[in-house]
Amino acid sequence: MAGILDGRVAVVTGAGRGLGREHALELARHGAKVVVNDLGTTLDGAGVSVGPAQEVVDIIRGEGGEAVANGADIADFVQAGDLIRQAISTFGQLDILVNNAGFVRDRMLVNAAEDEWDAVIRVHLKGHFAPLRHAGAYWRTEAKEGRQRIARVVNTSSGAGLQGSVGQAAYSAAKGGIASLTLVAAQELGRYGVFVNAIAPSARTRMTQGPFADAMAAPEDGFDRMDPANVSPVVAWLASADCSVTGRVLEVEGGRICLEEGWRHGPARELERRWSAAEVGDAVRALAAEGAPSEAVYGA
Structure with missing residues (x-):
């Protein structure tokens, strides 16, 4: 399938390390020109360095591809706009946006500090919204001017x-919000030729080296299910013109792709009048018994 992204221009956020690095390399190997964005922070979001992004650019160029580095803070609305404009000014267009950047500050709920909550929500949730907002506006303008892209x-x-x-x-709250954002963006941007999907990857990265280290360890032999490079071919297809699905979330681990089926309307009770508090208990217990059981929370 080499060349499925020939002539296409991509922005990949958080592409200096881990999953984002592998995504950028995979897209380039399939022919995409890539803007490699990475703020170069530590795992908990401290510090700034363009070094990781430039290293990925150097690899892509060394393999005969085209890429440029970008050190924008993608959760800063102005910098996110500059990132999108850099892709357009450098390569003449934008066809692909891969939102990947993030970090963790894990805490049990009763120990979480306000600034930790704000930082994680900002980089993940706003860090998806801001580039998507600017890219979406560009694709809308292109469509209205008769240049609709296969974005x-x-x-x-x-x-x-x-x-x-x-x-x-x-x-968890931020990542759940991203799944919902994906559904809304798919509906709103579809008229402009934009398909929007999400992945839920399981892979060995800096973000999984803590509580999940044992599960993420590389096997002594055989297929390494936790190699982050396993996820990137799925991203490459979702980024291609051949992608024919939108508004979907795919869990990807090793050689397994699973379509996530999120919130759906399940069993119901209707009285055709207002419920009394005394009636609610029996009804909700019956509904819970009829509905599909909840999946176990990770770490429970």
Whole structure:
């Protein structure tokens, strides 16, 4: 499938390390020109360095591809706009946005500090909204001027956001919000030729080296299910013109792709009048018994 992204221009956020690095390299190997964004922070969001992004650019160029580095803070609305404009001014267009950047500050809920909550929500949730907002505005303008692009967005949710994860209240809330943002963006941007999907990846990265270190360890032999490079071919297809789905969330781990099925209307009771508090208990207990059982929260 080499060349499925020939002639396409991509922005990948958080692409200096881990999953984002592998995404940027995979997109470039399929022919995309890539803007490699990374703020170069530590795992908990401290410090700034363009070094990691430039290293990925150097690899892409060394393999014969085209790429430029970007050190924008994608949760800063102005800098996010500059990132999108850099792609357009450098390569003449924008076709792909892969929102991947993030960090963790894990705490049990009763120990979480306000600034930790704010930082995680900001980088993950606002860090998806801001680039998507600017890219979406560009694609809308292109469509209105008769240059509708075959645009693709790949967001990054998580099993923590879909099933929950003990000790990760802020991260889970942000990642759940990203899944919902994906559904809304898919509906709103579809008229402009934009398909929007999300992945929920499981892979060995800096963010999984803490509480999940044992589960994420590389096997002594055989297929390494936790290699982050396993996820990137899925991203490459979702970024391609061949992608024919939108508004979906795919869990990806090793060689497994699972379509996530989120909130749905389940069993119901209707009285055709207002409920009394005394009646609610029996009704809700019956509904809970009829409905599908909840999946276990990670770490429970």
